[in-house]
Amino acid sequence: MMTYAAVAVTVLLTAAGAMALVRIVRGPTTLDRIVATDVLLAIIITGIAAEAAFSRDPTALPVLVVVSLLGITGSVGVARFITREKS
Template sequence: MTILDHAYTAAFVMLGLAVLFTLYRLVRGPSVLDRIVCLNALSVLLVSFIAVEVALRGDTAYIGLMVAIALLGFVGTITATRFAERRAHDRD
C-alpha cells in the first residue's frame, strides 16, 4: 500500500466517524434547528464521501452528482429553516 492509499483510508474513517457523530446529534438534537443543521452536515459529508471516491478511482463521472446533492442540501436547508421560522413565528 502506498501512502496515498493510507490517506484515502484515513479520510474514509474520519468521514465515517463524522457521519456517526452527526447522526447522534440528529437523533438527540434538542431543537428542530439543530436537526436541520445536522441534515445539512450529512449532505456535505455525502458529497465529501463521493469526492474522496472520485479521487481514489480517478473517475470524474460523479462530479455532476456531487453538485446536485450539494444544491439539494442547500435548498433543503433553506426551505426547512424558513418553515421552522414561520412555525416559531406562528406560535408567538
C-alpha cells in the same frame, strides 16, 4: 501510500458522519437537526469527492453539482416553515 490515505479519509469521514447522525437523533430542537443534516450532507459530498479522487474516476462529479446546488432547499424550506411570524 494512496491506500493508507484512502483508509484514513474513510475512517475520519465515517466518524464525522456518525457524530452528525448522533446529533440528528438527539438534537433537542428541529433546528439542531437541520444544522446536523447540513453537516451530514457536506460530509457526504466530501466522501463522494474523495472516492472520485482515489479511483481517478470522474463519473460521480455531476452528482456533486446537483447535490451542492439542491442541498440548500431542505434547510431553507424547514427554516421558513418553523419560524413563528409576528401576526
